[in-house]
Amino acid sequence: MSQKIGRTPMACVVTFGCQQNEADSELIRSMLADMGFEFVPKPENADLVIFNTCAIREHAEMRAFGNMGQSSHVKTANNSAIICVCGCMAQQAHVEQRVKKSFPYVDILFGTHALWRFPSLLYKKLTVGKRVFDTAGEGVIIEGVEPLRKEPPNAWLSIMYGCNNFCSYCIVPYVRGRERSRDPEVILSEFKKLVDAGYKDITLLGQNVNSYGNDLDNGIDFSELLRRINDIPGDFRVRFMTSHPKDATKKLFDTMAECDKVCKAIHLPVQCGSDRVLDMMNRRYTSAHYLELIDYARSKMPELTITSDIIVGFPGEDEQDFEKTLELVEKVRYDSLFTFIYSRRQGTKAAVMPDPETAEDKQRRFDKLLALQNQISREKNELYMDRVCKVLIDGFSEDESYTYKGRTEGFKLVHINGRPDLVGTWQNVKINRTSTWALFGEVVE
Ligand code: 5AD
Numbered sequence: 001m002s003q004k005i006g007r008t009p010m011a012c013v014v015t016f017g018c019q020q021n022e023a024d025s026e027l028i029r030s031m032l033a034d035m036g037f038e039f040v041p042k043p044e045n046a047d048l049v050i051f052n053t054c055a056i057r058e059h060a061e062m063r064a065f066g067n068m069g070q071s072s073h074v075k076t077a078n079n080s081a082i083i084c085v086c087g088c089m090a091q092q093a094h095v096e097q098r099v100k101k102s103f104p105y106v107d108i109l110f111g112t113h114a115l116w117r118f119p120s121l122l123y124k125k126l127t128v129g130k131r132v133f134d135t136a137g138e139g140v141i142i143e144g145v146e147p148l149r150k151e152p153p154n155a156w157l158s159i160m161y162g163c164n165n166f167c168s169y170c171i172v173p174y175v176r177g178r179e180r181s182r183d184p185e186v187i188l189s190e191f192k193k194l195v196d197a198g199y200k201d202i203t204l205l206g207q208n209v210n211s212y213g214n215d216l217d218n219g220i221d222f223s224e225l226l227r228r229i230n231d232i233p234g235d236f237r238v239r240f241m242t243s244h245p246k247d248a249t250k251k252l253f254d255t256m257a258e259c260d261k262v263c264k265a266i267h268l269p270v271q272c273g274s275d276r277v278l279d280m281m282n283r284r285y286t287s288a289h290y291l292e293l294i295d296y297a298r299s300k301m302p303e304l305t306i307t308s309d310i311i312v313g314f315p316g317e318d319e320q321d322f323e324k325t326l327e328l329v330e331k332v333r334y335d336s337l338f339t340f341i342y343s344r345r346q347g348t349k350a351a352v353m354p355d356p357e358t359a360e361d362k363q364r365r366f367d368k369l370l371a372l373q374n375q376i377s378r379e380k381n382e383l384y385m386d387r388v389c390k391v392l393i394d395g396f397s398e399d400e401s402y403t404y405k406g407r408t409e410g411f412k413l414v415h416i417n418g419r420p421d422l423v424g425t426w427q428n429v430k431i432n433r434t435s436t437w438a439l440f441g442e443v444v445e
């Protein structure tokens with residue numbers, strides 16, 4: 001892309017990974033829009049392509065490298081197109097080296113801490129012409145850039161960045177730095193603006209929202225932040241992710257129970273049911289503590305929806321350890337579960353731990369866990385049969401027999417046949433069919 005192309009320049013932002021990356025992409029889109037770009041959905045039609053990458057597992061990295069490889073075609077079609085790579089992968093030194101050496105058509109690479117410098121990096125590329133690499137800095141918070149969000153009703157709002165926990169398998173603390181909480185007044189004012197703009201289901205984001213405020217000296221913790229958000233007038237509900245069991249307190253569950261706008265839903269990753277493995281993972285809680293939290297939460301909120309993450313095949317995890325995970329899953333009976341096979345991340349503590357179990361054994365255990373959870377999810381969803389749920393309709397259904405979809409307070413996916421004007425509204429939906437993954441129903445008065 002030259003400095004003058006005589007028409008509106010087009011950008012395409014391709015996002016991999018978690019909601020935090022999605023939220024970062026909304027910031028990038030906002031900066032691009034301010035610079036005069038409009039957006040296209042496909043890289044091949046863009047003058048500028050950004051890959052916002054994820055490093056959490058090897059599979060995510062391979063996909064990103066694959067997409068970067070494909071982007072050479074963008075340059076063939078439009079040799080002045082600019083290709084950028086950012087996000088968690090880009091923050092790692094070995095990735096920077098590989099991109100420098102093997103992906104010559106990548107023009108700009110910037111890490112998570114350099115996000116706010118993107119406009120000046122682009123300017124440098126356009127004026128100086130050389131490839132630009134920026135993985136410097138840490139400890140920054142971007143304020144003043146208003147994310148370019150999707151249309152209402154759903155929005156993400158980052159309340160903190162980074163992670164201090166160093167779970168031994170996890171790359172996040174290395175690529176996103178230490179915990180930094182945003183100022184509560186800034187969060188509250190952004191939240192109010194979202195409510196005024198018609199957003200009705202707002203998710204507070206952070207790697208470990210339960211440690212929100214630990215780095216601030218104003219005495220506000222996550223429960224207090226939730227209470228203040230709950231006091232904002234308006235027709236909305238608020239949810240949050242992710243919670244760490246070592247920091248999720250009874251106070252948090254009391255707060256959730258007492259605040260009517262806080263969804264009765266929690267994502268509380270347990271990772272494993274074996275205390276021996278939890279210790280090796282550096283999770284700093286036991287399965288008994290976890291179960292105690294779940295019991296307390298359910299005693300306060302009988303309808304609470306609980307979801308979790310579990311890693312199968314952590315180095316040294318044996319059959320007995322895995323059996324403990326199955327036992328825990330049977331005890332908790334999650335609404336749904338995100339299950340992963342352990343992926344070795346260079347630079348983490350677990351990467352150098354002996355890992356004697358075979359890939360086949362890990363896969364077999366993974367399949368067993370998935371089958372158990374699918375049965376539980378199916379049974380839990382069956383309990384919604386014939387019930388009337390309050391559903392926020394948020395867009396088109398991907399199920400061919402239904403036209404629209406929405407979410408319950410517990411974030412259950414509900415398919416309905418509806419009309420365009422229902423999008424963004426709450427509807428009472430009578431559930432008349434259920435499956436492992438979703439509920440189906442009809443709007444009732
Ligand atoms: N391998 C497999 N899964 C991982 N997760 C984080 N790091 C790894 C890894 N190295 C999972 C955890 C976390 C979720 C976001 O991703 O379960 O909660």
Ligand code: SF4
Binds near residue numbers: 164
């Ligand atoms: Fe990774 Fe653990 Fe931090 Fe979650 S809490 S981001 S799993 S280090």
